[in-house]
Amino acid sequence: MGRSKEVNLNECKMVVPLNTWVLISNFKLAYNLLRRPDGTFNRHLAEFLDRKVPANANLVDGVFSFDVLIDRGTSLLSRIYRPATAEEPQPNIAELEKPVTAEVVPVIIFFHGGSFAHSSANSAIYDTLCRRLVRLCKAVVVSVNYRRAPENRYPCAYDDGWTALKWVNSRPWLQSQKDSKVHIYLAGDSSGGNIAHHVALRAIESGIDVLGNILLNPMFGGQERTESEKRLDGKYFVTLRDRDWYWRAYLPEGEDRDHPACNPFGPNGRSLEGIKFPKSLVVVAGLDLIQDWQLAYVEGLKKAGQEVKLLYMEQATIGFYLLPSSNHFHTVTDEISKFVSSDSIKTIGERIMQCIGPLLCVDYVCLFKCFLG
């Protein structure tokens, strides 16, 4: 503890809005209480402290939600979020699973973050985030309440993700009118991003089409200590020590961080060359200490000839997308919206409106020129 740590605290405060700083610091300190040095986890206290919200079949800001038990055997729940539509401005309680009516409805299977150990589908921060995704992408969002570490190690989270993918793919009411197929995207933040990748992997040989992966600050790692890990350790809410703890809690006992779950393109990984892998949108926060692993992931996809777009947010920290109080947030939501909608038929007008959305004032003439010029 010397001067340098204090300086770092100040730097940290200067790059995030105050309320975001309060939120993430609160998580950081609470989580410090939950991780025990012996590798066990204080689950009771974790659940007590986690702020949860129930589903709400009544519309709130154009979105309603309900929980579905996808698999009785593992008590696997998912929370489904649906938008109100022009044809169905009020959800009918008897028909929560009424067929979607649009030509194309993206269905985003969302895996919440929490480093495999924290949070749930009904955590307030993720309920709020999923509702935003619905409004943003005019999508149905299915948030999976996967089993968590350390009580449930690899591959439980991936198994649950896979169960959810199969479930979503087989719902007739989620099929888009255009082709009677479910238009599936996989998305997740932190550990959820890692899960999205691995579930997409499983989908490859199965014949289930995943249209795209959206990875927000995905959790990857490896045995080696990278430059970003050394440089940013402890500087912006996250330490290497806690990262190591979570991997030890998730990976099978005795495995190291070069296990392919953690390091998919590492020494034990597998090349995706020639494989039909979905296009990916990967968001990396410039102040996230594991960014070198995330960038290596992007490189791994590129080298295998896969379509990937990297969004590198220089001054962003982990969790920046939880509260929409930063510019990073709007840039990212913009990109996500484009990523998901680029598969549907859009008029030029609709594309313009999509861009205009987050802006407060706009020079229409200028925009038109950009599009047509």
Added chain:
Amino acid sequence: MVLYDSATLGGSCSGSSSSSSSSKPPPLQQRQQTQQDIDGLLAGAGYRVRSSELRKVAQRLERLETAMVNSPADLSQLASDTIHYNPSDLASWVDSLLSEFTQPPTCPSEFIMDPETNQTVVSDAWTTAEPHMPQVHQNISYQQQSLNNQLTVDNQLTVVTAMEEDSGIRLVHMLMTCAECVQRGDFSLATSCLEDMQGLLTRVNTVCGIGKVAGHFIDALSRRIFQGIGGGSINGGSAYENEILYHHFYEACPYLKFAHFTANQAILEAFDGHDCVHVVDFNLMHGLQWPALIQALALRPGGPPLLRLTGIGPPSPDGRDSLREIGLRLAELARSVNVRFAFRGVAASRLEDVKPWMLQVNPKESVAVNSIMQLHRLLGSDLNRNSPIETVLSWIRSLNPKIMTVVEQEANHNQPGFLDRFTEALHYYSTMFDSLEACTVQPNKALAEIYIQREIANVVSCEGSARVERHEPLSKWRTRLSGAGFRPLHLGSNAYKQASMLLTLFSAEGYSVEENDGCLTLGWHSRPLIAASAWQAVSDGTADFPA
């Protein structure tokens, strides 16, 4: 078919969804934000922090981090032994943790710049040592009750479904249609609906989910249609019958056990240090709640107090004094563990008939009032007199109890519109029936189902004074109790942990305990079904005892 009155949601479901609204907090939070200065974005994350206090909370978080880094021993104690309360109130949670450290932490360097306003914050706040204020968790003085409701959304409808086959969905549709006909007064259409449903029922999976409970709702609807709304004869079962059903409900699923041990834990803590204690139980039944408390009091450090128990219950019809019989059994138990014990039974057919003088509360005693699913029965209003709930709450308050434990069904079954009530009940009870599936012991399960079935019948087929199952959600009880001069006593992480652990002992997977603003709820598959809370009378210096 429009089911929901969008006006009740404050106009938030105008049906239009705009992609640009992602940066705005929802209207409900916005209104409250301007009133209360609560940060809307943090509210969306489940935390209640005043915007004006953000900086202070940030500073405290930093101090807490420094303290945690400086004293790892304290940290592990903080992690294992400390009882946490009401995490939504972030400021008080951080303060309570700070007060756990044995020494005030050394302050880190000052918060230099607020990135939002680019203003330099005065650094004095850091260097001035704040007085070390240990907090007595039991009686944390709490911000106004209006803050309690910041994060709860009124008019919430929680639905958990399982994979249903098509006829299950059709059945739900028809139930809703029938209920809507009933609300409109179109009984002939309702009757033909009923017939269709009876037919459909034979083809539906009645093992779990909606199918299981549909039959009971069909019965309740036909009762309402054919016998009229006073026809609550299903409730006219004898007190003895009710007790049997209650006992089996107690055994078959954890709801009542959760109610009892959560209330007992809170009562035990409230009685700490008191030598003369008096528990008033609003519905004694077989006294199932009390052996555990008696034993816990027997074992408490410093020895047990003198315990008086006053049990309220319906009069026995056949000359038996069932209340006294229960009292005798409890007295025997108390004797066997050396707890001085006295029992008194108060027979009353309705709670509102009880007068405080009947309880014979001694001014020197510490009183605990225990109400397990009784208060909602007082919500039927008789326009000619004071509403019973107000009368009862007022005399409870006059007793100045050390604690009042309240457990209620977490449901909105007292809405004025029949269809709304019906819909809510359909989802509530289908979730509850689903949870019962985990119980395999007979006849517990079958009789427990009948117990629940009676509740359903009352909610659906009765009105006026016959309708006693007027369940209201926690948010409404908070407003009501705060308005009646009570303030919440928070149930903490120790009660939470105990509840969680006992659940894993007793029950199947699928049950979940949640903390909700100082209260605990027990639910099935993420839907809270029962809520436990604790209260104390706000002292206004004019506490009076009945003559």
